Amino acid sequence: MFDPSARCPCSSGDTYGSCCGRFHSGETAAPTADRLMRSRYSAFAVGDADYLLRTWHSSTRPPGLDLDPGQRWLRLDVLGSTGGGLFDSEGTVEFVAYLRQSGVRDSLHENSRFVREDGHWVYLDALA
Template sequence: MSRRTSPRRQPAITATSPCPCGLGAPYGECCGSLHQGRAAAPTAERLMRSRYSAFVVRDAAYLLRTWHSTTRPPGLDFDPGITWTGLDVLGATGGSAFHQEGTVEFRAHYRVGGEADSQHELSRFVREDGLWVYVDAVG
């Protein structure tokens, strides 16, 4: 008798779950409020954290909405075999309420095929129509 294995599913995130971005607040009060449009990211780092959380909860609409109009892809597909497991923000430049642009360096941890791995990126953010948006990876 053979057994077929399926990719591990991402654990369900609810409004009261710890937010995947790592700030310690419940998802509904943290990135969930951004995903639902009840609040806007005040800094480039908060936008980056909310975008990581959007990958965790597979919110393509939010990711596309927070992508710069000149670099936004027409759509997104999520790899069902990836389980996001954590985020480390390594540094940021600019990106505050007083800036028009900024960068955030991060490492996003995930598991795929039972193996742990990570994505390291220096992301560039700018304001578009007054809101922080992701432009691209630097370098």
């Protein structure tokens, strides 16, 4: 369990409990594609595989997800987005996520695609 009073891993500046923790617990759903992407990053950081699977589109969701406990997620930089707002049905979010694995720093640069499924934002895939 991640400390709700700790700074949220998504780099918002808010506490985990008032930021991504609300989405992870199911208290509320992410209102935009950007918030969903940030909450998914935080789910990787806190090891919440169930949330990642719940917020993955049914057509691309894997049957299971094993998170590597040796990965430490360090920082998230959002580079830009298209669509994904309160009244949109699709959107993209480009980001760079920084991590350390086996003592080596690395980064993941992705332009993720999000759509609404059953009224909620979900991760569809990464654009090539």
